[in-house]
Amino acid sequence: MANAKSVKIHVIYYSMYGHIAQMAKRVQKGVEASGAQCEVFQVPETLSQDVLDKMYAPKKDEKVPVITHDKLRDALINCDGIIFGYPTRFGGMPGQMKTFWDQTGGMWMKGELLNKPFSIFFSSSTQGGGQETTALSSLSNFIHHGMIYVPIGYSCKQLGEMNEVHGGSPYGAGTLAGQDGSRQPTALELEVAEASGKHFSEVAIALKIGREALPKKEAATPSVPQKAVQRDRV
Numbered sequence: 310m311a312n313a314k315s316v317k318i319h320v321i322y323y324s325m326y327g328h329i330a331q332m333a334k335r336v337q338k339g340v341e342a343s344g345a346q347c348e349v350f351q352v353p354e355t356l357s358q359d360v361l362d363k364m365y366a367p368k369k370d371e372k373v374p375v376i377t378h379d380k381l382r383d384a385l386i387n388c389d390g391i392i393f394g395y396p397t398r399f400g401g402m403p404g405q406m407k408t409f410w411d412q413t414g415g416m417w418m419k420g421e422l423l424n425k426p427f428s429i430f431f432s433s434s435t436q437g438g439g440q441e442t443t444a445l446s447s448l449s450n451f452i453h454h455g456m457i458y459v460p461i462g463y464s465c466k467q468l469g470e471m472n473e474v475h476g477g478s479p480y481g482a483g484t485l486a487g488q489d490g491s492r493q494p495t496a497l498e499l500e501v502a503e504a505s506g507k508h509f510s511e512v513a514i515a516l517k518i519g520r521e522a523l524p525k526k527e528a529a530t531p532s533v534p535q536k537a538v539q540r541d542r543v
């Protein structure tokens with residue numbers, strides 16, 4: 310029988326300037342507080358070093374494993390829930406994260422992510438800079454895979470704080486980086502990140518326990534040419 314300890318949660322993020330990377334650590338702490346196991350990964354960079362230099366992007370945290378193509382299945386399938394973190398790009402998902410998703414056609418065809426719970430946390434420069442549109446406009450990726458969105462809602466009282474500026478919303482934890490990126494995640498934003506990890510993980514634990522009683526469902530295969538499926542299968 311499943312219990313909290315048997316539940317594995319993966320945190321998968323992209324971070325250019327380190328804000329999301331910092332939030333990921335607190336999300337992990339929240340997951341672990343629920344009794345579940347947690348591993349943190351980052352998706353590969355897609356921009357050239359030349360471009361990154363021009364954007365003043367610092368070096369990435371080398372202690373956090375990068376999900377190379379051969380590790381993709383393991384990172385997405387071999388867990389009971391996934392928490393994604395990414396900064397907004399024009400109110401949407403960054404290309405690095407989209408490229409990551411665009412490699413998952415084989416899993417989509419086989420319904421391997423069906424019913425897997427997920428949540429998202431965000432970073433934007435400014436308030437109103439698009440954290441909520443980033444959630445909404447990325448949903449199609451998860452929905453087509455049949456994944457289950459576990460937003461934080463108002464399960465965390467800090468989200469209702471009106472006496473200080475903060476990121477995050479019922480759609481997920483969030484931080485505001487400032488227009489020059491110098492603002493760092495605040496204590497409140499980090500507390501919400503931790504609470505979101507715990508909230509998500511508790512739902513994932515309940516789902517794992519409940520699902521043991523359910524019959525396993527196969528995906529109704531969408532129409533993609535078989536040759537393409539063979540070639541792209543990962």
Ligand SMILES: Cc1cc2nc3c(=O)[nH]c(=O)nc-3n(C[C@H](O)[C@H](O)[C@H](O)COP(=O)(O)O)c2cc1C
Nearest residue numbers: 324325326327328329396399400432433434435438
């Ligand atoms: C190409 C590009 C587009 C961006 N679009 C937005 C935007 O629409 N709204 C916003 O508030 N911030 C925007 N930003 C700022 C990033 O969201 C910000 O740098 C990021 O949240 C910092 O997180 P990180 O340190 O984890 O990379 C954009 C940044 C870049 C490079």
